[in-house]
Amino acid sequence: MKQYWWKILSVALLYYTFTAGLLMKVPRIGNLEETIRNFFFHVPMWFGQMILLLLSLIYSIRYLRNGKLSDDLRANAFARTGVLFGILGLITGAIWANFTWGAPWNNDPKQVAAAISLLIYFAYFVLRGSITDMDQKARISSVYNVFAYFIYVPLIMILPRMVESLHPGGQGAEGNPALSGQDLDPSMRIVFWPAVAGWTLLGVWISQLFIRIFQLQEKKWLHA
């Protein structure tokens, strides 16, 4: 129980998200209508992705500091789940945009930023794949991970100033679009935050499974 309580919590929170998120009475705002429910599924993907990529960064830095291969393995696993969340976020966003903006892809800064983050981490995986030596792979890809993350952050800040936005809360906007102003009604909040926690915990859970798979692969590889 000590070890897996958070998994139960994650499942419970997601149950709550799906039932309350799909059944509760939602506020009517502009042309959003029922698509506002996407808020409980799309926005937590973005939150989750950011948290998972941050974890990946932290493990990469830890690897560079102490040189333990297990830390690099974790960085890789969290990056993978982060990319998974990014893809899901893009898809849920595109479906929603199709109904509210009229087209799945609108060159919105958030869409562009999400796509770029995917490109960066795909490049990270390609780089990892191209090196055979374990230590070299860990060191070089950690360096790239740190470098890329710290350039990605200014990108998110610069992009909205350069590209027009239709995104909720984002009139060429800075700050966090999901949390600003009118679209976060108090009744939405009681589902939204549990949804963020639930999805993020699920992300950590998936990453943990990745980590265990990687460890087994490594073991098999060492004893082969």
Place this chain on the structure above:
Amino acid sequence: MGLILKKTSLKQVISLVKKDMLLEWRLQHTFYGILLYTAGTIFILFLSMNEPEGQVWNGLFWITILFMCVQTVAKSFLQENRGRLLYYQTLVSPIQFLLAKLIYNTLLMVMMSLLTLVLFSFFMGASYVHFGQFLWITFSGGVSLTMLFTLLSAITARANQHAAMMAVLGFPLMVPQLLLLLRMSKTAFGEVFQQNVFLEMNLLLFALDGLIVALSFILFPFLWKD
């Protein structure tokens, strides 16, 4: 960080830069190779587009600069073989080595960017209105891209990969710089900006360069040791 430039260490940096220049002078085919690569690209663009209007011109120009930059900066670390790198490790600190490479690459890239500008204006027509401004933007663009691609070149060289890998690693990362440069270039095409906006964007670009250089100095020592 040990970025203390004592007299001796600066001397070592200068002699490293000199060495790279001498190498460039002796092996002129690499320099002319890149120049021909750029000229060839521009000629093909000329054949296919003739003299395009402002925005297309601008886009094509920066894409040409980008590809030329990958070729130019790529060879800075890729030309060093493993044995020679080991030799450098006994002589200089990673900070000195990176600084020397940054200086040398910047010099080379500024020259190449200006040559590209001349060739581009010759073939594709000069569709900018303010030459001086565009010259400045080209200069700062060349410098900014060099800063980014120098560390990526070191990563690529360490991974035993080719310039194509550098492009894969670098293209998503250079988006903020490229967007800023494209936006800044519009002043040179006659778009009127609010007062200070141009200056602000320029400062933002340099701040970004500063960040990249700082990250490079922090991260490069990890690529250095074996």
